[in-house]
Amino acid sequence: MEKELRIIISGGGTGGHIFPAVSIANAIIELRPDAEILFVGAEGRMEMQRVPDAGYRIIGLPIAGFDRKHLWKNVSVLVKLARSQWKARSIIKNFRPQVAVGVGGYASGPTLKTAGMMGVPTLIQEQNSYAGVTNKLLAKKASKICVAYEGMEKFFPADKIVITGNPVRQDLEEALSKKEEALAFFGLSPEKKTILVVGGSLGARTINRSIQGDLDKFFASDVQVIWQTGRYYYSDASKHLKAYRGMPVWCSDFITRMDYAYSAADLVISRAGASSISELCLLGKPVVLVPSPNVAEDHQTKNALALVHKDAAVMIADKDAEKDLVPTALKIVHDDERLCTLSRNIETLAQRHSADRIVDEIVKIIDKK
Numbered sequence: 001m002e003k004e005l006r007i008i009i010s011g012g013g014t015g016g017h018i019f020p021a022v023s024i025a026n027a028i029i030e031l032r033p034d035a036e037i038l039f040v041g042a043e044g045r046m047e048m049q050r051v052p053d054a055g056y057r058i059i060g061l062p063i064a065g066f067d068r069k070h071l072w073k074n075v076s077v078l079v080k081l082a083r084s085q086w087k088a089r090s091i092i093k094n095f096r097p098q099v100a101v102g103v104g105g106y107a108s109g110p111t112l113k114t115a116g117m118m119g120v121p122t123l124i125q126e127q128n129s130y131a132g133v134t135n136k137l138l139a140k141k142a143s144k145i146c147v148a149y150e151g152m153e154k155f156f157p158a159d160k161i162v163i164t165g166n167p168v169r170q171d172l173e174e175a176l177s178k179k180e181e182a183l184a185f186f187g188l189s190p191e192k193k194t195i196l197v198v199g200g201s202l203g204a205r206t207i208n209r210s211i212q213g214d215l216d217k218f219f220a221s222d223v224q225v226i227w228q229t230g231r232y233y234y235s236d237a238s239k240h241l242k243a244y245r246g247m248p249v250w251c252s253d254f255i256t257r258m259d260y261a262y263s264a265a266d267l268v269i270s271r272a273g274a275s276s277i278s279e280l281c282l283l284g285k286p287v288v289l290v291p292s293p294n295v296a297e298d299h300q301t302k303n304a305l306a307l308v309h310k311d312a313a314v315m316i317a318d319k320d321a322e323k324d325l326v327p328t329a330l331k332i333v334h335d336d337e338r339l340c341t342l343s344r345n346i347e348t349l350a351q352r353h354s355a356d357r358i359v360d361e362i363v364k365i366i367d368k369k
Contacts, residue, residue, distance in 0.1 A: 005035035006096060007362065008120075010111035011103035012039075012047030016275035020125065020355075021047075021103040022054045023167035027355035028362070038095050040088065042106040061087055063106045081110060088114040098366045099123060101358075102138060109134045116141035121365045125358060127166050127274030130302040131155035143368075144361045148274060148351060149306060164358050165351020166278035175259035175283055182260035186250040188224045193333045195223055196265035198255075199230045204271050206321045207290055208233045211269075212240050214326035215249070221330045224248035226264060228255045267333040269325065272304035272315075278354070280313075284347030286339045288329050293318045312345035 009025055011017045025037050041047035043060035051058040061084040064077050088111045092100070100115035101123045102108035112122045121143040126135050129149040139145055139156045146164040153161060183190050195218070199207045208229055218225055227249060229237045234253035241251055255261045262268070262283050270276050272291040280287050289307070291300035307313035314332065316325050332338050 003098075003366070005032050005366070006038075006098055007035065008038050008040055008092070008095060008097040008100040008111065008115070009103065010040040010100060011105035011108035012041040012051070013045050013105035013107075014273070016127070016273040017103050017105040018047045018050045019169050020127065020167040020275055021101075022051065022056070023170060023355040024101065024103070024125070024358055025054070025056055026170060027167070027359045031359055031363075036095075038091070038097070040091060040107050040111045045106070047105070047107075059087075059091055061107050061110060063110060084110040085114050089118065092118055092120060098369060099143075099362055101125065101362065102135070103127075104132065104135065109138070112138045112142075121369070123358075123362055123365060125164075125166075126152065126156070127278075128299040128303055129274075129306045130297050130299040132296050132299070143365045146358050146361060148278060148354075162357075162361055163351070164361070165354035166274055167355035167358065168275070168279045168282055169258060170355075171259045172262065172279055172283065175263045178260060178263045182257075182263035185257060185260045186226055186264055188226070188248055188250065188264065192222055192224045192248065193266045194264050195225050195329055195333055196261050196268045197225060197227045198261075198268065198270045198276065199228060199233070204230065204290070204292065205233065206318050207269060207271070207325070208237060210290075210321045210325040212237060213322060215240075215244055215247070217326050217330060218249075219244070219247055221334070223330060223333060225250070226255075226261055227251045228261070229253050266339060267329060269329055272300040274299075274303055277303055277307065278351070281346050281350040282352065284343045284350070286313075286332065286342035287346065288314045288316060288325065288332065290316050290318055290321050290325060307346065307349065310345055310349065312342065312349055314342070 009021050028035050039051045039056050039058035041058050041060050042063045048060050062080050063084040064080050099121050102112040103125045115122050123144045124135050124142045125146045145156045145160045146162050148166045197211055231253050268285050268287040272289040289304040291304045304315045308315045
C-alpha cells in the first residue's frame with residue numbers, strides 16, 4: 001500500500017469524540033508519515049481548538065444538534081444541516097479522500113453521508129454499547145463499522161462489524177508507573193487515599209454539585225481529591241473552595257496531564273461516556289459511574305450497565321448522586337478488597353491497540369479501491 005494516502009476524519013463536539021479521532025490520526029501518521037489527514041468538525045465546538053493543538057488541519061461545518069425539547073427550534077437546525085452538506089461536498093471534491101472516517105459528533109453525519117453519495121468509502125467508529133441514530137443511518141453505506149462492545153449486530157449488519165475497542169490518548173498507556181511523580185504534580189500526599197473526579201471536558205453539573213455539597217465528608221475521611229470541573233462549572237467551584245483553603249483538593253476546569261491524574265487515583269468518579277470507560281478499562285481503574293441523563297437514547301446508562309453486570313464498576317443514577325455519590329465513593333476507597341475486585345474485573349474488558357486496529361481496517365478499505 002504505497003499509493004498516496006488522503007483521509008478525512010470527521011466528528012467531535014466533546015473530548016470523548018476528539019481524543020479518539022486524534023489517536024486514529026496519530027496511528028495513521030505512524031504507519032505512513034506522508035499521509036494527508038483533514039479533520040472536519042463543527043464550527044464553534046471544542047475540536048476547532050483541540051485538533052490544531054494536536055498538529056492537524058480542520059475545517060468547520062455550520063452544523064448544530066437537534067433540540068429534542070423545543071422541536072420548533074429545529075427549523076434553523078435543518079437549514080444548517082443543508083448548508084453543512086453543501087460545504088462537505090465542496091471539501092470532499094477539493095481534498096479527494098480515499099476514505100472518510102466518522103467518530104461521532106455533529107459533523108460526522110453530513111460529512112459521511114455526503115462522502116457516501118460521492119462514492120467515497122466510509123468507516124464508522126461507534127463508541128457506545130447502544131448505537132446512535134446518525135450511525136444507524138450511516139451504516140447502510142459504510143464499508144466497515146468499528147465497535148467497542150459485543151452484540152452490536154442488533155444495530156448494524158453483522159458482516160460489516162469489527163470489534164476494535166475505542167482508541168484512547170497515547171500517553172495513558174504508560175500512566176500507571178508514575179504514581180509518586182503524579183501525586184507530586186498535584187501537590188498531594190502519598191500517605192492518603194486519592195479520588196479523581198472527572199466531569200468531562202464541558203463539565204457534569206450533578207457530579208460537581210455532589211462534590212461541592214460534600215467536601216466536608218472527604219476531609220473527615222482523610223481523603224484527597226483531584227477535581228476536574230469542566231469549563232462551565234470551574235468559576236463556581238473555585239469560589240466555593242475558598243472556604244476550604246489548606247485542604248487537599250486540586251481543582252481545575254481541564255487536566256492537561258490525564259496520565260498523572262489516573263496514576264494518582266485510587267478511585268475515579270466519572271460520567272459513563274464511551275471514551276472514559278475505555279480509558280478506565282485499559283488502566284484497570286476502580287470507578288463509580290454517574291451516567292448523564294442528557295444524552296441520546298440514554299446510552300451512558302447502557303454503557304455503565306455493561307460494566308456493572310460484570311462487577312467491573314459501581315453505578316449511581318444521576319437523580320441519586322447528590323445524596324449517595326460521595327458516601328458510596330468514600331466507602332469503596334477505604335475498602336482495599338473492593339478496590340482490588342473492581343480493578344481486576346474492569347481490566348478484563350480492555351481492548352488494547354484500538355487505534356492501530358482501526359487503521360488496519362482503513363488500509364484494507366483503501367487497498368480494495
